[in-house]
Amino acid sequence: MERAKRRLRQPIWKIIKTVLLGVVVILIAVAIIGWTRALQRKDRLEQQKEVLEEVLKGEGEQGLLERAGVTVNEIFYGEPGLSVFIGGIDAYTYSAEEMRNIAIYEIANRSVVHITTITVDLNSFLEVLPAKGTGSGIIINEDGYILTNAHVVESAKGIEVKLHDGTSYQGTLVGQDIENDLAVLKIKVPSDVQLKPIIFGESKSLKVGQKVAAIGNPFGYDRTMTTGTISGLGRPVRVDSNIVINGMIQTDASINPGNSGGPLLNSKGEMVGICTTIHSTSGQGQGVSFAIPVETAIAVIPDLIRHGKVIRGWLDATLVQLEPSIVKHAELNTEQGLLVSQVRSGGKAEKSGLRGGTQQVQYGTSIIYLGGDVIVEINGIAVGEYNDLYSALTNTQPGDKVEMVVIRGNQRSKLKVELITRPERFEWTLP
Numbered sequence: 001m002e003r004a005k006r007r008l009r010q011p012i013w014k015i016i017k018t019v020l021l022g023v024v025v026i027l028i029a030v031a032i033i034g035w036t037r038a039l040q041r042k043d044r045l046e047q048q049k050e051v052l053e054e055v056l057k058g059e060g061e062q063g064l065l066e067r068a069g070v071t072v073n074e075i076f077y078g079e080p081g082l083s084v085f086i087g088g089i090d091a092y093t094y095s096a097e098e099m100r101n102i103a104i105y106e107i108a109n110r111s112v113v114h115i116t117t118i119t120v121d122l123n124s125f126l127e128v129l130p131a132k133g134t135g136s137g138i139i140i141n142e143d144g145y146i147l148t149n150a151h152v153v154e155s156a157k158g159i160e161v162k163l164h165d166g167t168s169y170q171g172t173l174v175g176q177d178i179e180n181d182l183a184v185l186k187i188k189v190p191s192d193v194q195l196k197p198i199i200f201g202e203s204k205s206l207k208v209g210q211k212v213a214a215i216g217n218p219f220g221y222d223r224t225m226t227t228g229t230i231s232g233l234g235r236p237v238r239v240d241s242n243i244v245i246n247g248m249i250q251t252d253a254s255i256n257p258g259n260s261g262g263p264l265l266n267s268k269g270e271m272v273g274i275c276t277t278i279h280s281t282s283g284q285g286q287g288v289s290f291a292i293p294v295e296t297a298i299a300v301i302p303d304l305i306r307h308g309k310v311i312r313g314w315l316d317a318t319l320v321q322l323e324p325s326i327v328k329h330a331e332l333n334t335e336q337g338l339l340v341s342q343v344r345s346g347g348k349a350e351k352s353g354l355r356g357g358t359q360q361v362q363y364g365t366s367i368i369y370l371g372g373d374v375i376v377e378i379n380g381i382a383v384g385e386y387n388d389l390y391s392a393l394t395n396t397q398p399g400d401k402v403e404m405v406v407i408r409g410n411q412r413s414k415l416k417v418e419l420i421t422r423p424e425r426f427e428w429t430l431p
Contacts, residue, residue, distance in 0.1 A: 100267055104213050105225050107269030110164040111198040112262055113137040114217045115148055115171065115185075118158035136216035136262030137161065137185065138198050138271065145305065147297060148261030149276050150176040150183040151239070161187050163195075164223060175304030179243055179394055180296050181276050184304040198263055201270025203249060203293040206230050214253045214275050214289075216262030228253030236391070237290050239277055244391050246381070248290045249273045255289035264291040299395060313396035313419030316347035317354060319375070320368050321385055329361070330370045334407050336384035340372035352401075352417040355408065376412075377405035393419070 056064050117133040135152030139145075146161060153159055159171035169187040176183035189195065210230045218224055232250030239245055249264065255275050264273035273291030303310045320326065320339040327335050342356040343349045350356075357369030375383050378392035379402050396402060398421040406413050 100211075101213065101225070101227060104265055104267065104269045105215070108198060108263060108265055108271070109215055109223045109225070110196040111139045112164070112215045112217075112223050113139060113146060114162040114220075114222050115146075115152055115261065116160040116162070117153055117156035118160075119155050134217060134220055134258050135260045136258065136275070138261070138263050138274070139195050140184075140301065141197050142195050144187045144189055144195065145174070145301075146171065146185040146187065147274065147301065148183050148185060149274065150178050150181045151276075152261045153183050153185065159185060161185065162222070163193075167193070175308035175310075177300050177304060177310045179310075179390055180245060180292060180300060181239055181243075182274065182292065182297055182300055182304070184301060199268075199270045200294060200298065201266050201268065201272045203272045203295060206233060206249065206266075206272060208233060211267055212251055212253055212272065213265045214251070214255055214259060214262060214291075215265065216255070216259035216275060218254075218256035218258040220258060226254040231288075235290060237277065238387075244387050245276075245292065246391050246394070247293055247296070248276075249293060251289050251291060253289065259289075296395075311397065312422045313393055313398050313400050313402070314422035315349050315354070315393075315417065316344040316420045317349045317356065318342040318368075319386075319389070320363070322374070326363070326368075326370075332374060332407070333410060334374055334376060337374040337376040337407065338383055338386070338389060339368075339370070339374050340406075341368045342372075348418040348420050353415045354404075354406070354417055373406035373408050373413075375404060375406050378402050393422075398422075 052064065055067055059067075113136070115135045115137045117135070119133060133152070133156070135148060137146040137148040137152075140147050153171075153173055153176070156173070159173065160168050161171040162168045169189055171185040171187050174184040174186050208230050211227065212230055213225055213227045215223055215225045228251050230249060231252045234246075235248040235250050236244050236246045237248045249272070251264065253264070259275045260277070262275045263271040264275055266272050272294050274294070274297055275289065275291050277290050300310045318341040320341050322332070322335065322337050322339055324335070326332070326339065330339075340349075340354055340356050343354050355373050357372035359370040360367055361370055375389075377383055378389070379396075381388060381392040383389055383392060393402070396419055398419055401416045401418050404415045404417050406415060
């Protein structure tokens with residue numbers, strides 16, 4: 001009996017073992033098939049990715065979407081990302097460019113103010129008459145500080161600032177930087193008035209051909225927007241004060257009288273420059289306009305608010321601009337540059353190795369000293385006259401060391417000269 005039971009159990013175990021083995025084999029097969037399909041799917045995705053990248057590269061986003069069967073009439077590159085206009089032309093509202101322009105204006109226009117100045121003028125009978133001037137300004141913070149051009153508020157006896165809603169407030173000049181044609185004003189508004197500061201961008205990444213917009217008050221028309229492109233970068237421009245401003249942004253966006261002090265904006269509505277001047281033979285915009293890079297404004301605004309002026313570096317030396325009679329008398333081998341007549345005894349310039357002259361001569365009504373160094377370059381900027389010295393030291397501070405090239409005798413030498421605080425009155429001799 002027991003033997004019969006054992007014989008009966010043996011086939012059952014064999015069946016169980018066979019079933020278990022079969023299940024294991026099936027699970028392994030399923031895993032292998034799944035793994036194989038995953039590899040195939042990954043390969044297909046990689047291949048599709050390569051194909052899509054080629055389509056995107058060759059035909060752009062619109063071509064990519066159309067390959068997927070989506071009819072795209074316009075593509076709008078907005079702040080949230082990529083948006084598309086899908087459907088028939090009957091559903092059309094604005095083009096992508098129009099939408100971008102509208103967005104720029106909505107972002108920035110309330111940050112632009114209209115500045116009216118009162119100056120004093122004399123008529124042909126020497127009678128004192130009030131005269132009005134207009135320009136633009138940019139709200140830079142909620143405390144009422146406004147950035148504009150220095151020439152907009154030059155000699156102003158009164159300043160009126162009008163906001164986007166038409167309300168006007170008296171403006172006070174806080175500080176100005178003639179060398180960069182920038183000034184900061186301040187208005188005091190009621191506590192229930194909310195000012196909208198401009199969004200600061202950067203100009204370092206600008207490219208020629210990039211779209212820009214200008215908002216200002218040309219001919220008194222409030223917050224007018226014009227668009228164009230960047231047509232040049234790093235331009236040295238001589239402004240009305242006869243000072244050269246380096247690194248200017250050139251644009252073909254229409255800028256006219258009254259635009260001065262308004263923002264130049266990128267496609268995000270960020271300020272990348274401050275409109276300041278036009279190149280014109282008629283006094284109106286002719287396709288060549290200039291803006292001060294926003295980084296320049298960022299660098300000087302704190303000093304203008306804190307000190308009313310920009311604290312810059314200077315040379316503690318008496319300088320003489322070369323002119324033919326000096327070049328001939330001193331037998332110099334350069335016709336342009338600044339002669340170092342004297343250096344302050346024990347000063348930074350002397351300790352840095354800059355040498356003054358020793359031969360005393362009468363020059364007009366002044367006494368100068370010949371035989372000293374002739375400065376011809378500072379920080380890579382050629383120095384031929386005083387305006388070049390201004391430009392070379394514009395972005396410096398007391399204690400900075402500048403790379404200087406001087407002509408000493410018949411040789412060119414390089415020096416690192418430490419700067420002092422620029423004095424109120426400069427010690428130099430005019431030709």
